Amino acid sequence: MLKPEAVDVAKFRPALAGAVNTDVSADQWDRVRQRLREEIGEESYTSWFARIELDRISGTTVHLSVPTRFLKAWIQDHYLDRLLELWRDENGATRVDLAVRTAVARSLPLKAANAPRETVSERPAVVAAPVRQAVAAAPAAQGTSDVGAGSPLDPRFTFETFVIGKSNTLAHAAAKQVAEAVPGAAPLFNPLYLHAAVGLGKTHLLQAVAWAGAARGRRVVYLTAERFMYGFVAALKSHAAIAFKDALRSIDTLVIDDLQFLTGKNMQQEFCHTLNALMDAGRQVVVAADRPPGDLDALDDRVRSRLAGGLVVELATLEEDLRHQILRTRSQVLSEQHRGFAVPAAVLEFLSRHVGSSGRDLDGALNKLLAVNKLTGEPVTLEMAEGAVKDLVRPTDPKRVRVDDILRVVAKHYNVSRADLLSQRRTANVVKPRQIAMYLAKTLTLRSLPEIGRRFGGRDHTTVLHAVRKIDGLIATDRALADEIEALKRLVAE
Numbered sequence: 001m002l003k004p005e006a007v008d009v010a011k012f013r014p015a016l017a018g019a020v021n022t023d024v025s026a027d028q029w030d031r032v033r034q035r036l037r038e039e040i041g042e043e044s045y046t047s048w049f050a051r052i053e054l055d056r057i058s059g060t061t062v063h064l065s066v067p068t069r070f071l072k073a074w075i076q077d078h079y080l081d082r083l084l085e086l087w088r089d090e091n092g093a094t095r096v097d098l099a100v101r102t103a104v105a106r107s108l109p110l111k112a113a114n115a116p117r118e119t120v121s122e123r124p125a126v127v128a129a130p131v132r133q134a135v136a137a138a139p140a141a142q143g144t145s146d147v148g149a150g151s152p153l154d155p156r157f158t159f160e161t162f163v164i165g166k167s168n169t170l171a172h173a174a175a176k177q178v179a180e181a182v183p184g185a186a187p188l189f190n191p192l193y194l195h196a197a198v199g200l201g202k203t204h205l206l207q208a209v210a211w212a213g214a215a216r217g218r219r220v221v222y223l224t225a226e227r228f229m230y231g232f233v234a235a236l237k238s239h240a241a242i243a244f245k246d247a248l249r250s251i252d253t254l255v256i257d258d259l260q261f262l263t264g265k266n267m268q269q270e271f272c273h274t275l276n277a278l279m280d281a282g283r284q285v286v287v288a289a290d291r292p293p294g295d296l297d298a299l300d301d302r303v304r305s306r307l308a309g310g311l312v313v314e315l316a317t318l319e320e321d322l323r324h325q326i327l328r329t330r331s332q333v334l335s336e337q338h339r340g341f342a343v344p345a346a347v348l349e350f351l352s353r354h355v356g357s358s359g360r361d362l363d364g365a366l367n368k369l370l371a372v373n374k375l376t377g378e379p380v381t382l383e384m385a386e387g388a389v390k391d392l393v394r395p396t397d398p399k400r401v402r403v404d405d406i407l408r409v410v411a412k413h414y415n416v417s418r419a420d421l422l423s424q425r426r427t428a429n430v431v432k433p434r435q436i437a438m439y440l441a442k443t444l445t446l447r448s449l450p451e452i453g454r455r456f457g458g459r460d461h462t463t464v465l466h467a468v469r470k471i472d473g474l475i476a477t478d479r480a481l482a483d484e485i486e487a488l489k490r491l492v493a494e
């Protein structure tokens with residue numbers, strides 16, 4: 001293995017002076033990657049640099065490419081300076097240009113020869129049973145009715161699997177305190193009321209309270225508000241309402257989820273009686289809803305004020321670190337359950353940044369990757385993930401570039417009309433902006449060459465290809481144009 005200090009830098013400098021010697025540049029590239037690998041470690045290297053390629057060296061600019069926009073942005077943010085330093089040591093480069101590889105870029109005949117190709121681990125995919133959501137009921141009060149036995153609990157929703165972050169520290173601590181309180185001791189926070197928007201972990205925490213409380217020998221009943229209503233109606237019908245009430249009132253901890261769905265005057269009254277009876281008897285009540293007690297308009301004032309009188313805690317939106325951690329632990333579990341399913345670090349990072357911010361979106365994204373992996377045998381890579389979770393990407397992300405945006409920005413910048421760009425006119429003041437617009441359409445959107453041709457006044461795909469190659473070539477030699485195009489890209493993205 002070549003050590004960095006063994007590199008005779010001077011030997012390779014002439015490569016920059018004139019035409020690129022692909023053997024020399026391939027060797028240089030090998031050494032740059034090797035040094036990077038040693039600096040950042042194998043795992044990070046494989047995650048971020050396994051699919052980076054040297055496209056060409058022109059002048060003192062080194063052109064590298066990666067397959068996805070996310071990878072480009074990440075490397076640019078974190079490693080571009082370091083890459084430049086390493087290249088500067090090798091051949092005196094003054095600039096490293098990182099592009100997203102397109103079909104066109106791939107076909108350019110400038111790639112360093114024999115550059116070793118590295119791929120992210122390609123394990124054989126094994127088709128396995130779909131993820132199963134086992135359910136189990138927590139041990140409940142002796143002699144309770146069917147409903148008294150509680151709604152089913154998901155065995156995955158425990159404190160052990162709950163990831164703590166800034167957005168849920170207080171809610172987690174309060175839930176833990178409630179779950180671990182000594183049986184019979186007067187509750188500290190009663191009721192404990194958790195609220196949050198959808199998918200932020202309310203049910204998970206509530207069920208964790210139920211599991212942990214039951215494990216400590218407490219009589220815990222977990223009910224969704226709907227199940228509570230159903231149970232009460234069923235008990236009324238079978239003349240077992242008294243038994244139902246007694247069963248509920250004899251427990252240690254009542255956990256009610258999705259309280260916003262509690263409707264109807266009778267139900268509210270019944271719930272209010274149960275709440276009062278339990279709290280007056282020193283029993284713990286834990287409630288979750290999608291809004292604070294004051295906003296539960298359908299609820300009786302007395303219930304609202306009783307609920308607000310305990311500890312009310314909001315679970316905020318999952319922050320990026322927390323999303324990342326949740327994804328990491330979930331994907332580890334899936335990997336253990338499904339041989340051949342592995343989610344590389346770069347993909348976890350991509351998902352935590354771009355997928356919607358509720359826990360349910362994160363689950364959905366991982367399930368999507370699992371499904372694609374199982375059904376097609378395709379290993380999970382950034383490219384695969386970007387395609388698979390397209391529909392789960394947050395709308396707040398930088399907007400997707402449209403050909404229309406490109407036409408608008410280019411027309412304005414070069415002071416021509418949109419119609420000119422789409423027309424058959426061949427005057428120089430129109431031809432170049434048109435070629436630049438086509439180049440931008442190819443590099444900033446996912447559209448194919450024929451699609452772009454159609455959007456540019458019904459042109460053939462070879463015309464688009466010619467334009468893209470032409471501008472690509474000019475950028476390599478014309479610094480001013482390269483800067484201008486970078487500025488246009490920024491304008492289009494705004």
Ligand SMILES: Nc1ncnc2c1ncn2[C@@H]1O[C@H](COP(=O)(O)OP(=O)(O)OP(=O)(O)O)[C@@H](O)[C@H]1O
Binds near residue numbers: 196
């Ligand atoms: N902090 C966390 N740690 C681990 N998993 C989490 C966390 N927060 C949310 N999740 C996961 O996100 C998913 C949705 O969470 P949960 O069902 O608890 O949401 P919710 O707030 O009850 O939503 P809703 O209001 O729609 O019922 C679950 O798979 C849950 O395990």
